[in-house]
Amino acid sequence: MAITVTQLTAFLATVRGGSVTAAADELVVTQPSVSSALAALGRELGCELFERAGRGIRLTEAGKAFKPYAADVVGLLEEGRQAAREAAALAARRLRIAAVTTAAESFVPPLMHEFAVRHPDIELTLDVGNRAYVFERVTSHLADVAISGKPPGDRRLIAEPLLENHIACITSPDDPAAIAPGVVETVEAVGADTLAERVWLLREPGSGTRALGEEFLRELGLSPRTLTLGSNGAIKQAARAGLGVSLLSRAAVESELAAGWLGEIALTDGPEPRPWFVLRPAVGPERGPAATFADFLRAEVRQVS
Numbered sequence: 278m279a280i281t282v283t284q285l286t287a288f289l290a291t292v293r294g295g296s297v298t299a300a301a302d303e304l305v306v307t308q309p310s311v312s313s314a315l316a317a318l319g320r321e322l323g324c325e326l327f328e329r330a331g332r333g334i335r336l337t338e339a340g341k342a343f344k345p346y347a348a349d350v351v352g353l354l355e356e357g358r359q360a361a362r363e364a365a366a367l368a369a370r371r372l373r374i375a376a377v378t379t380a381a382e383s384f385v386p387p388l389m390h391e392f393a394v395r396h397p398d399i400e401l402t403l404d405v406g407n408r409a410y411v412f413e414r415v416t417s418h419l420a421d422v423a424i425s426g427k428p429p430g431d432r433r434l435i436a437e438p439l440l441e442n443h444i445a446c447i448t449s450p451d452d453p454a455a456i457a458p459g460v461v462e463t464v465e466a467v468g469a470d471t472l473a474e475r476v477w478l479l480r481e482p483g484s485g486t487r488a489l490g491e492e493f494l495r496e497l498g499l500s501p502r503t504l505t506l507g508s509n510g511a512i513k514q515a516a517r518a519g520l521g522v523s524l525l526s527r528a529a530v531e532s533e534l535a536a537g538w539l540g541e542i543a544l545t546d547g548p549e550p551r552p553w554f555v556l557r558p559a560v561g562p563e564r565g566p567a568a569t570f571a572d573f574l575r576a577e578v579r580q581v582s
Contacts, residue, residue, distance in 0.1 A: 280321050282354065285347045287314035288326065292344060295333045345416060345433065352418025353561045360564065371400040372566035375420035377485055378509055380553060381405040383528035384440070385424055392573050399566050409483030415556050421567035423556040426485035435559045437571070438552040439578060443527040444489065445534070446472075446542040447512075449519040455540025466543035469497050476502045476521030478512045490524050493548050513539060524548060 290300035291311065301308045319326055326340035336344065363370060376385045381403065389401055404414055414420040416433050428436040446469075448455055454467060477494065480487040486509070494501065504521055506512045512523050513530065517539055524547075533539040555574055557567060 280318060281314075282351065284314045284318040284321070285351050287311045288318055288347055289344075289351060291315060291327070291334070292336060292340075295335070297334070348417040349433070349560050352558075356418050356561060356564065370398060370566045371402065372564075372570055373402050373404065373419070373421045374570075375404040375406070375411045375414040375423040377408055377411050377425045378405055379426075379486060379526045379529045380424045382509060383526070383531075388574070388577065391577070392570060395573070396566075396569060399569070407481065407483045408485035408488065412556075415558055418558055418561065421557070421564055422570055425554055425556055426489070427551060428554050428556055433558060433560050435557045436554045437575075439555050439574060440553045441550045442553050443550045444524050444548040445527045445530055446522055446524055446544050446547060447516045447530055447534075448522045448540045448542050449517055450537050450540040452519070452540045452542070454542045456543050466545045468545050469493070469547070470499065472522055472542070473499050473501050476504050478515050478521045478523035479503050479505050480509070480512065481505060481507045486525060489548065489551075493524060497546065 286304065287300060287310075290303045291297060294300045294303055297308050297311045297315070301311045304311070315326065322339070322343065324339040325337050326343060327334040328337050359371075374385070374389065385403070389403065393399070393401060404411075404420060406414070408425055411420070411423050411425050412429060412431070412434070415423045416431065424439065426442065428434055454471075477490060479490050482505075487505075504515065506515055509525060509529050512525065513533060515521060516523055517533075522542065527534075530539055530541075534541055555571060557563065557571065
């Protein structure tokens, strides 16, 4: 008996939903059919893929090891199905883009607009989420190309630097430590340790922006109070209201800084600029629209440079 697509689909749906019930609801099938598919898959592999965790279930170590391969198989089959449909029906080509929130709220839409002007025959979609979500979309072949910050060391990903990502320390506009817009000399730069007693605003777990903030504080040996917020917008509003300071991509706060809605604290030891990356799956053939988009981005970067 061989592993079936039905078994893999049931397995991945259970991983996403955290229970057989949720998987059955997603796939619009009965719970016994999902349970049967999971049991058959476990027998085929010769190991348990899930274990009890409270009222739900979670992956065993074997399940965690198997998950990326299952995602690759199902994702590649879906890409193959789409490729066959496009070739047979000469349908309009589609490019599935995923981007982290910060990039999607700043420079990605203008890039998509310029690409659409040059390639009106390619249909574009944009999927937005935090760093962990975006990596999952690419490695599962649910996105053809993604734009994110520092990628993980995953051999299933091809990562190319795109643009520099400059980081700003934001605060309320009336903060005494804030510099005046466009007049950096009005207030001297300070060390991050002078902000150790402030509340630091962080994004949710899985966010690259949160990872940046945590890494920065850890490297400086600082352990300030923190407040977790679920989006860049929430962090900007909290900083504007004086609830704390935060590190955000300058691309995400340029308009608010220019308008005086946010203040910026110049740090002597602030984070160095880091690149944005273009990510593509390394497993399986590259679809034509993804290659076209990657070539477009390289050309755009050369123009900026």
